[in-house]
Amino acid sequence: MEEPPAGETAEAAHADSDAGSGQARSSRAGAAPHTHPHGPSGPTGEGDTVIATHGLTKRYRGGQLAVDGLDLAVPAGSVFGFLGPNGSGKTTTIRMLMGLIEPTSGTAHVLGRPMPRAVRTVLPHVGALIEGPALYGFLSGRDNLLRYDAADPTADPRTRRTRVAAALDRVGLTAAAGKKAKAYSLGMKQRLGLAAALLQPRRLLVLDEPTNGLDPQGMREIRSLIRELASDGTTVFLSSHLLDEIEQVCTHAAVMAQGRLITQGAVAELAAGVRGRLFVTTPDTADAARVLKEQGAGDVVIIDDRVTAEPPERDLADVNAALVRAGVRVRGFGVERASLEDAFVALTGEGFDVAG
Numbered sequence: 230m231e232e233p234p235a236g237e238t239a240e241a242a243h244a245d246s247d248a249g250s251g252q253a254r255s256s257r258a259g260a261a262p263h264t265h266p267h268g269p270s271g272p273t274g275e276g277d278t279v280i281a282t283h284g285l286t287k288r289y290r291g292g293q294l295a296v297d298g299l300d301l302a303v304p305a306g307s308v309f310g311f312l313g314p315n316g317s318g319k320t321t322t323i324r325m326l327m328g329l330i331e332p333t334s335g336t337a338h339v340l341g342r343p344m345p346r347a348v349r350t351v352l353p354h355v356g357a358l359i360e361g362p363a364l365y366g367f368l369s370g371r372d373n374l375l376r377y378d379a380a381d382p383t384a385d386p387r388t389r390r391t392r393v394a395a396a397l398d399r400v401g402l403t404a405a406a407g408k409k410a411k412a413y414s415l416g417m418k419q420r421l422g423l424a425a426a427l428l429q430p431r432r433l434l435v436l437d438e439p440t441n442g443l444d445p446q447g448m449r450e451i452r453s454l455i456r457e458l459a460s461d462g463t464t465v466f467l468s469s470h471l472l473d474e475i476e477q478v479c480t481h482a483a484v485m486a487q488g489r490l491i492t493q494g495a496v497a498e499l500a501a502g503v504r505g506r507l508f509v510t511t512p513d514t515a516d517a518a519r520v521l522k523e524q525g526a527g528d529v530v531i532i533d534d535r536v537t538a539e540p541p542e543r544d545l546a547d548v549n550a551a552l553v554r555a556g557v558r559v560r561g562f563g564v565e566r567a568s569l570e571d572a573f574v575a576l577t578g579e580g581f582d583v584a585g
């Protein structure tokens with residue numbers, strides 16, 4: 230049965246597709262997407278995997294290898310951060326996942342279906358915000374959403390206004406609904422884009438750099454919105470080049486560098502395998518630094534009354550005892566929790582350079 234096109238958000242994403250779009254099929258009845266039988270389970274070996282790729286590779290016509298043998302597993306219900314410096318292949322991966330471009334080799338399954346083959350079945354279940362929302366500046370926020378909704382043939386016109394009002398409310402734009410979109414701040418435009426993605430219930434939200442270009446307040450608003458959406462059970466896949474953003478909102482993450490996957494898993498576990506830095510708080514910083522070096526600590530740094538270092542491969546109780554023996558007055562001693570950045574540096578041997 231031929232069915233109408235995918236939701237407007239997906240349509241908007243198709244606008245810059247090189248894989249073509251055309252009529253889409255909806256999979257509402259009897260076609261509930263499921264995990265592909267041959268797909269992997271989640272990184273923990275259990276539960277559904279909403280996005281799964283195997284050896285996914287994209288080489289652009291110019292010869293640029295943008296994504297290189299990517300094996301990604303996004304568990305259902307996760308807020309999954311797709312992290313990497315600019316140019317590491319995040320957008321290219323998202324475009325393959327959404328069926329906008331063909332992979333050179335490898336496979337991608339979204340909601341258990343192969344992409345781009347099942348694009349018409351899958352996209353109605355996916356809300357996407359890629360490269361900023363397509364908005365009419367001369368229309369109000371509400372009228373933009375009404376237009377989006379009207380472009381979705383599966384959307385019942387009788388409930389349109391209610392749906393639009395609910396979406397506006399969801400993203401906190403009710404008060405500004407009558408304003409022209411061109412008068413919106415960047416953050417409000419992003420929120421309107423999210424509202425468009427939320428006109429229909431979605432199983433998966435794909436957000437490409439959703440806080441890019443926003444001021445800190447706008448970033449906070451989008452982050453709390455993402456947390457809220459995730460708490461309703463929607464899986465959220467978001468790309469970012471901001472490590473702290475991923476640490477703040479994501480339950481899981483994959484780290485990319487130069488088109489390759491460096492690591493993936495639960496955020497708490499990614500950093501857990503990496504030792505944080507040893508710190509000593511003391512008024513006797515010079516002596517403390519000397520003793521730490523004697524004890525085998527590396528990269529000793531003094532900042533104010535705090536000495537930090539790479540912890541030595543020995544019992545830290547002995548290090549503390551040595552400090553005390555040397556007359557260092559220790560006010561604080563311990564190992565800082567490793568950040569995702571520490572993990573990235575440990576895995577790549579490089580700093581996380583976000584400069585473009």
Ligand SMILES: Nc1ncnc2c1ncn2[C@@H]1O[C@H](COP(=O)(O)OP(=O)(O)OP(=O)(O)O)[C@@H](O)[C@H]1O
Nearest residue numbers: 289291293295313314315316317318319320321322
């Ligand atoms: N259409 C294209 N043709 C040729 N090369 C491309 C094309 N799009 C991207 N690239 C190259 O592929 C690599 C990965 O780019 P991609 O945009 O996927 O990275 P990214 O991690 O999303 O970075 P950014 O955050 O800057 O968008 C880069 O070297 C980029 O220059």
